[in-house]
Amino acid sequence: MYFPQEDAAVSQLLLNTIQPHAPSVHNIVIVGNTNTSFITSIQNLCPHAHLHVFQMNQAWWLGDFHCALNQFLQNLPDKTIDCLLLKDFMQLQDHSIAWLQAARRLLTPQSIVIANIKNSQHHQYIQQLLSQNSHNYTTVKFGNVAKLSLMEGIKVFLDAGMLPHLHQTLPQPAEAAFLDRLQAALTHLGMQDSISQMRLNQLQYIFTAQIIPERLQNIEADACSVLCATNNPLQLQNNLAASPDLLTTRHQHELIAITNASSIATAFQEGLKHATHTWLILAHQDVYLPEGWLADIQHAWHIAEQKLGQAIGVAGVAGTVKNQAGNFDYAGCVMDRIYTFNYLQSQLPLQAHSLDELVLVYRNDRFIPELNPDFGFHYYATESVFKAEEHGFIGAILPVPCLHNSSRYDSTINDEDVKQKSQTFYHTWQHRLPIRTTIAYMTHEGITLN
Numbered sequence: 355m356y357f358p359q360e361d362a363a364v365s366q367l368l369l370n371t372i373q374p375h376a377p378s379v380h381n382i383v384i385v386g387n388t389n390t391s392f393i394t395s396i397q398n399l400c401p402h403a404h405l406h407v408f409q410m411n412q413a414w415w416l417g418d419f420h421c422a423l424n425q426f427l428q429n430l431p432d433k434t435i436d437c438l439l440l441k442d443f444m445q446l447q448d449h450s451i452a453w454l455q456a457a458r459r460l461l462t463p464q465s466i467v468i469a470n471i472k473n474s475q476h477h478q479y480i481q482q483l484l485s486q487n488s489h490n491y492t493t494v495k496f497g498n499v500a501k502l503s504l505m506e507g508i509k510v511f512l513d514a515g516m517l518p519h520l521h522q523t524l525p526q527p528a529e530a531a532f533l534d535r536l537q538a539a540l541t542h543l544g545m546q547d548s549i550s551q552m553r554l555n556q557l558q559y560i561f562t563a564q565i566i567p568e569r570l571q572n573i574e575a576d577a578c579s580v581l582c583a584t585n586n587p588l589q590l591q592n593n594l595a596a597s598p599d600l601l602t603t604r605h606q607h608e609l610i611a612i613t614n615a616s617s618i619a620t621a622f623q624e625g626l627k628h629a630t631h632t633w634l635i636l637a638h639q640d641v642y643l644p645e646g647w648l649a650d651i652q653h654a655w656h657i658a659e660q661k662l663g664q665a666i667g668v669a670g671v672a673g674t675v676k677n678q679a680g681n682f683d684y685a686g687c688v689m690d691r692i693y694t695f696n697y698l699q700s701q702l703p704l705q706a707h708s709l710d711e712l713v714l715v716y717r718n719d720r721f722i723p724e725l726n727p728d729f730g731f732h733y734y735a736t737e738s739v740f741k742a743e744e745h746g747f748i749g750a751i752l753p754v755p756c757l758h759n760s761s762r763y764d765s766t767i768n769d770e771d772v773k774q775k776s777q778t779f780y781h782t783w784q785h786r787l788p789i790r791t792t793i794a795y796m797t798h799e800g801i802t803l804n
Contacts, residue, residue, distance in 0.1 A: 360557060363524050364470050365392050367560045368441060369399060371468050371521055376400045379436035383460065384408070385423070385453075386441035396439070403437075406430060420449055427456055435460040440469035444507055444561075451645075454514030458565050467516060467563040470524075471507040475553040477528035480536075504553060505759050507561065508689050512644035513598065515569030517687060517755050519694045524558035527551075544761050552692065566687070568650060568657075568753060575599070575649035577606040579629035581636050583621035583731070584611045590639040593759050597643035606631075607648065611639075618711075618734045619725035626722065634722070637713040642757040651715055654752040658703035667721040667747025668738040670709035671754060674790045682707060682790035689757040699753060706749035708791040709735035712758045721747050726782065732775040736791050740783060776801050 372379075376399050384396065385408045393407055408426045438457060444450050454467075461467070502510070504520075511518035533554065540550045580600060584590045590611060594600070600609050610628050615621035622636060633652060637643070651669070659666055672686030672695055684697040685704050690712075698704065714735055716722055723741040725734050739749030772793070780796050783789060789796040793804050 360524070364441070364558050364560075365395070367522055367524060367558070368439065368468060368470060369395055371560055371562065372396070372437060372439065372466075373399060375437060375466055376403075379403050381406065381435045382437045382439060383430070383435050383457070384439045384441070385426075386439075386443040388441050392441070406435075420453075423449075423453055424456065427453075427460070430460050432459050433462050436462075436465055438465065438467045440467070442470065442472075444469050444471045444502060444510060451510055451513045454510070454516065455570060458515055458570070461565050463565060463567050465565065467511075467561075467565075468521075469561050469563070471502050471504070471559045471561060473502075473504065473553070473556050473559060474506075475503050476526065476557055477532060477554045478526075480554065481532070504559060504692060505757070507559065508692075508757055509642055509644065511561065511563050512642070512689065512755060512757055515644075515646070516563040516565050517694065517696065518561045518563040518689065519696075520559060520692055521562045522560040523552075523556040524560070525555055526557040527555040549692070566753065566755060568654060569644075569755075570646045570650070572646065572649035572653045575605060575607075575652055576633055577608075577631045578633040578635055578648050579625075579631040580607065580609045580643075581622065581625035581629065581634065582609065582611050582639050583615045583618055584613055584639040586639060589761065593640050593642045593757075594637055597647070598645040599643060599648045605648075617725075617727040617730050619727035619729070622725055622734075626718070629718065632717055632719050634716040634718055635713065636716070638711065638758065638760075640758065640760045641713050642759055643713070644756060647754060647756060650754045651752060654703065654754050655715065655750070658750045658752055661703060662705055662748065662750065664705070664748045665720070665746070666750045667716070667742025667745060668709065668723070668735075669715040669750045669752050670706065670735060671713060671752060671756060672792060673706045673709040673735070673739075673749070673751050674792065675704045675751065676707045682788075682795075684792070685751045686710070687753045687755045688712070689755060691758060691760055702751060702753035704751050706739050706751045708789065709739055709749055709751070710792045711735040713756060714738060715752075721745055728775075728778050728782075730771065730775045732772060732793075733779040733791070736789070737779070737783075740786060772803065776803065 379400055380403055382403050383406045388409050508518055582594055600607055610625045612621040612624050655669055671688045674682045675685045677683050686695055686697055687699045688695045721742055723738045742749055776794055780801055787798055795802045
């Protein structure tokens with residue numbers, strides 16, 4: 355697809371995305387590589403809206419535009435913008451994070467952010483890299499541009515305090531022969547077919563996003579000990595270890611990686627021997643904690659105790675809650691791979707019936723569970739909730755999103771280790787039945803895996 359055709363197709367997808375919101379938007383900010391016809395189309399679609407446009411030509415990203423963008427922002431009043439539309443903007447990775455953070459003051463929690471992201475994992479780029487026919491560095495000047503993968507785009511949104519949703523794509527499929535020959539590598543990497551095709555066959559992604567009001571409101575965090583059982587150094591390096599809070603020198607946070615552990619219980623106990631801080635974070639190696647997360651999670655913990663009226667023993671960002679009818683609902687606010695796990699966000703924080711294992715928060719001056727090694731690497735989050743309750747505390751689900759950037763996308767239904775550990779957990783905690791976790795529903799009749 356030639357650039358003019360791609361540009362026209364992306365413009366149409368952006369117009370399609372804003373169309374359902376047209377009756378309710380009154381002020382729209384448009385930033386990026388736009389032309390007069392695109393601006394006119396937006397105005398025709400939203401005739402009652404006032405447009406604020408920061409418009410540049412196709413080479414706008416080569417210059418020093420950051421000061422001009424900030425000045426553009428300063429001239430707009432707080433909490434007045436219904437829609438922020440970004441065209442060809444997210445490729446400016448470092449600039450876009452800072453600018454999106456600054457733009458938060460213009461938006462209300464109901465405002466919508468719309469942006470396209472050019473896919474650096476499109477099959478054309480893969481073919482170029484593998485055949486050594488990548489971009490000609492003598493003729494192409496990338497300036498501030500950083501080609502983003504799907505997950506990197508999600509990280510940009512999260513670092514800016516926004517929860518993204520993959521709304522639509524602009525497809526350009528690879529030849530079947532290329533995918534067939536690539537299959538062995540994809541299988542080796544543990545990639546599910548549908549996700550591989552999502553990455554290789556999409557030329558552009560269209561995202562929507564909303565701000566998380568409590569994100570990035572807390573500048574300082576008490577020092578944290580972040581514990582992680584790891585068996586994949588590259589996954590750790592590109593996710594948990596790349597979390598901005600763990601890279602800064604402003605705090606004394608520590609990352610404690612435990613290798614060759616036979617279970618989370620043994621990894622947790624080993625990590626506790628080296629942890630020096632009151633706040634303990636137990637996270638997967640494939641979890642990315644966006645900028646400001648450690649301060650925000652502490653703030654959210656304190657707010658939750660005030661709202662719920664009980665002391666918290668363990669907290670997470672996803673899980674299940676028991677409703678008034680005695681049934682179970684999913685609750686949480688997190689990016690789970692490419693999917694937005696967003697349930698009961700407006701009601702959070704909530705007392706947890708169970709928690710997902712991707713990231714857990716404890717305080718070592720309050721309650722540290724003794725985890726059961728028989729559960730391996732499963733169910734320790736829900737076990738923590740149950741044991742916290744036995745000690746007079748509660749588990750809580752807090753509205754501080756992060757990214758679970760797992761390379762595994764398939765169901766747990768056919769996972770023999772999950773089946774075996776589910777049986778063990780079931781018999782250990784059968785006095786608590788029924789139990790609903792994010793991967794299983796356990797009743798006196800048996801276990802149903804998702």
